[in-house]
Amino acid sequence: MEEYFDSTYIWESIPALLPYLKMTFFVAGLSVLFGSLLGLILAIMKLGENKVFQNIAHGYTTVLRCTPSIVLLFLIYYGVPAIAMNFGVNLNDMSSVFFVVITFTLQFGALMSEVIRSAYESIDRGQYEAAVSVGLSNMQAYRRIIFPQAFVVALPNFGNALLELMKEGALAYTIGLIDVMGKANLIIASNYNSHALEIYIGLSIIYWVLSIIIEQFFLKLERVFSKGNKGLKAA
Amino acid sequence: ESGTASSSDGDSASEVRTVKVAYDQSSKPISYLDDNGNATGYDVEVMKLVDELLPEYEFEYVGTTSEDLLIGVQQGKFQVGVKNAFWTEERTENFLYPEEFLGLSSIGLVLTNENAHIKTLEDFASEGFTLAPIAANNAQYTVIEEYNQENPDNPVKLQAGDQFSVDVIQWVNEGRVDGGVTIEGPFQKQVIAEDGPYHNLINDVVYNEFDVIKTWPLFNLDEQEFAAAYDEAIKQLKEEKKLSELSTEFYGRDLFEVLESVDR
Amino acid sequence: MDFEFLIDTFFVALTGVPVAILITVVSLAIALPLGFILALTRINKMLVLNQFSRVYVSFVRGTPVIVQIFIIYNSVPLLLASIFEKYNIQMDVYDVNPIWYALIVFSLNTTATLIEVFRSAINTVSKGQLEAAHSVGLTTVQAFRRIIVPQTLVVALPNICNATVNLIKATSLGYAMSLPEITLKAQVAANASYNYIEAYLDIFIIYLIICSLVEYLFKRLEKRLRKYQIAPTA
Amino acid sequence: MLEIKNIHKSFGDNIVLNGIDLKIEKGDVVVVLGPSGSGKTTLLRCINFLEKADQGQAIFGDTQVDLKKASKKQIYSIRKRTAFVFQNYNLFNNKTALENVTEGLIIGRKMTKEEANKIGKDALDKVGLFEKYDAYPGELSGGQQQRVGIARAVSLNPDIILFDEPTSALDPELVGEVLEVMKTIAKEGTTMLVVTHEMSFAKDVANRVIFMDGGVIVEEGPPNEFFQHPKEERTQRFLKRVLPEDYIYNI
Amino acid sequence: MLEIKNIHKSFGDNIVLNGIDLKIEKGDVVVVLGPSGSGKTTLLRCINFLEKADQGQAIFGDTQVDLKKASKKQIYSIRKRTAFVFQNYNLFNNKTALENVTEGLIIGRKMTKEEANKIGKDALDKVGLFEKYDAYPGELSGGQQQRVGIARAVSLNPDIILFDEPTSALDPELVGEVLEVMKTIAKEGTTMLVVTHEMSFAKDVANRVIFMDGGVIVEEGPPNEFFQHPKEERTQRFLKRVLPEDYIYNI
């Protein structure tokens, strides 16, 4: 094994890869933003009374859950312009980032709708009742009492969904987007496919460190926001 | 709307039309993104020369993966794509092949020295050897598949795989497989070149060419006019021996010398 | 859109289903018990194992599956080769069906997911259940087998379903290991004529069918296992 | 001051309230007793619109409201005149004790923070929680939480406070402290409608006891009469079951 | 029959049991009283090895066990001679009422299913649950669940049953049915060690009452004496707080 394995490739690849995290973050950031919005809308549909909306939202979640990201990515990347063409809109000049963001937004939205729904449902209905019984309006009750508590419940799952997204982002390379994964592939290609193992190890180290940072960050957030829920802090 | 295929009906010849040329960005030395982020490689450089000869066209190079390139050209996202593509009957339904080919590709078997006597796919197959997986969208895959269709009694064990996870030369040297298919360019750069990453294996592995094949740019089906313009330009380049120069530069050998014997 | 190709390729891709299912089933069969045991080591803070599973879970969860695939696919044979050489084992490392790599990758991956699933599920089963079992004279092993595990499973079921669906979807990345599963079969079929859109539609439909079916089966199973949790009727 | 007329409420086939009439004067302390499932909680919840009645009227002072068809505005205005103390406290988990009390004042009643804090601290002091202003619910014992709940209700200065078994989620030892607080408040003339199992509270503090069963009021009267000479057979059976044996012997 | 000597147990700095001695004869019904946090639960749990004591001896009939260093085998054998009734029932959620009772017999004692079912049904009949053999805990009321818990303990035919506040998680109305069952069992001569807040049970059924506070036994004696003439000031204070006011007046 020593014959081929050359760890210098690992250490050389890391600085070459790091700048491309920008693209990874950019895609993830936009997808999280739009995906959370979509998730919120879907969650509201699921929690609402309207059966049709409920079924639409649940159906959407099921379909998205059942579609491998790479397949979804291709369907969006080629399907959306094809459909748009029928309406006389030419999307072929759009950057591939656009389609990647749409894909991951759709996916993240499905994930988030479940996260938001379960967080909302985890808040005891008594909290809402108490809020209106002291004279808060519906909106006030949600804004001041329900949301801050549901937020804390949702945080860890949100963090998980974010991690998932960062990792899925690796697939964006298949449509030519150069993020860290794409750069790794380019490096390998420019070495004529040699020493791929070392480059991928370098790549995985970056992902790993990143995920640990995100995880810790969310743990911190959770601790900060859950101040009211800790039972044992002696007064 | 200069980007759409249908608008190319030369309404005014003075107007420069921008076309998107897709290239496989990870296929050194055929086409790739160099360390400075520029598109280069044999196929790309040829297209750059073509561009120079076509004042009414302005080429914009888009790097991508080969799969995306194929679908993108088909859909009209790109007007043309270069990825060392070979010609097959079925593909003519989805792509417009021009009259003139773009370059030549020497395709051969990578083998260990002890198997250096295997020169053809027939020999390889009769030995019962295993072959490194080839990405399904790679033309090499089609070449082997075609051989297998023509030789149903003596097929090569063909496996589809992924471009990045298979390092043909290393796999052959390790013995993970008995042989692999590759084109000559990369082998030159990896093993023969002094600074190649596998130069140390120069006495252990051999490259046995079994075919030289024409490679083609793939045009979107609606791009007849553009393809015709390309044909004019490339004819001129061939006459000027420009392509031979590029072949030598990128493949280490002027493949046009064996053009006579190329049958497809 | 080439409908004939669409339909033909659908059946070609369908022949990749058994491989996808095989990998899913075997990976689950390995990951379910292993995940449960490692979850226990984490809950009980068993020193070495606890640290090991933490690092392991963190790595697997922190890196993309496709990268794990590349690493395993490239490194395992190298490792094995050097081990075999050292101990003079006469076996061809390279005569290995890629399905073995797939099994390694996906088992490792699913185990990591299930460790976390079981960890939270076990925590929802109150400690009182174990104590009650002890108090009627069951040993710890008996208590786990008869009381704790059945209850944990029910709680964990939705998440196990999730993990299973993700696992099935992830097998689509098996193409990187030359695994003749659904995606690879469709891609190969598409190669001849470059009909990729149709191929991806086929893949989409097949995964949709399989995963919906799995979800449905899990819902049924959950309903059955949950029979003891019916709301009070009296 | 509060009059309820003919409340009906069913959940599916289950008729829970089957025509309840109730009149409460200012300063009254009315205790509602009844077996489990007799609709006591539902009655309180309907009065506060936490549950929508199928039929019925409520007359608050000079305003009359149809319990079924009340508009958002009417609901809102009635909720401002009532306060609710929940069995399981329902304190806002994400707010401190003081914030729990002031939330309704600042957001609901648009008071300034200073005013609200003053009222809130007074209310917490009154229930004996001087030192717990900044404690979160999770840091308080059950009895302390319920006292915050009472302070929250009292601070709103409502026309009537509705109590739903305010001590039944408490350990026996903590019951006393909450009952003490309730007595104090009752003595100050606050109007109260209390569902409870605490007979001693009913006897000592109530000026009227109501016994519900099967969705109707079976018997009502002043506590002395009610406990010592219950007229209805159903009431007698209930009292016998609820009061400890020797407790009855000793009366 | 059971003798406990000098149990000590701390959680971190918190000394919960500080040297408890206790002797229980066959047929005794001993009630343990004490304020919250005084270590009552911990005492029972240490006797049954649900908690490991820091120090102490237990003598069961002719076997003596060091509570700290007991081997797995000793623990197992002592658990076979005791049974535990938990405050919050702790029924096996995934088993029916009957399976809850037979689980320990079949798996722990290696009885055949028939034998176990017979014993189990007898036990359930005894606590008045003839018709609930196949109900899951989730389908039973709190009182019914606790009765299953008692049946589960009784069916093991242990030398002694340990009860930890078996009625405190119940609604007031359900308390009666569980106390009734406990009385029946006590009358059959079962040895019982009971932590409870139910004074009436202590008075009617116990032949000895123990008052714990701060990890030690403060006072003990027969119930009459204990309730009517408590000697220690701490005991008097406790009784005053726990018993309803007029209840004391009426004695």
Ligand SMILES: Nc1ncnc2c1ncn2[C@@H]1O[C@H](COP(=O)(O)OP(=O)(O)OP(=O)(O)O)[C@@H](O)[C@H]1O
């Ligand atoms: N949201 C609901 N949906 C369906 N049924 C309900 C609902 N709330 C209450 N009920 C039913 O209404 C009946 C009366 O319930 P309610 O809570 O008013 O009784 P209660 O007198 O307060 O009893 P308890 O003393 O046990 O609190 C019960 O049979 C209960 O099951």
Ligand SMILES: Nc1ncnc2c1ncn2[C@@H]1O[C@H](COP(=O)(O)OP(=O)(O)OP(=O)(O)O)[C@@H](O)[C@H]1O
């Ligand atoms: N597992 C534990 N870890 C730390 N402290 C504990 C633990 N269990 C009990 N304690 C502490 O030990 C003390 C005694 O608890 P224990 O439950 O024995 O009291 P108790 O007399 O049963 O009270 P109650 O009447 O409230 O049930 C309490 O201060 C409690 O906080």
Ligand SMILES: [Mg+2]
């Ligand atoms: Mg109620």
Ligand SMILES: [Mg+2]
């Ligand atoms: Mg206790």
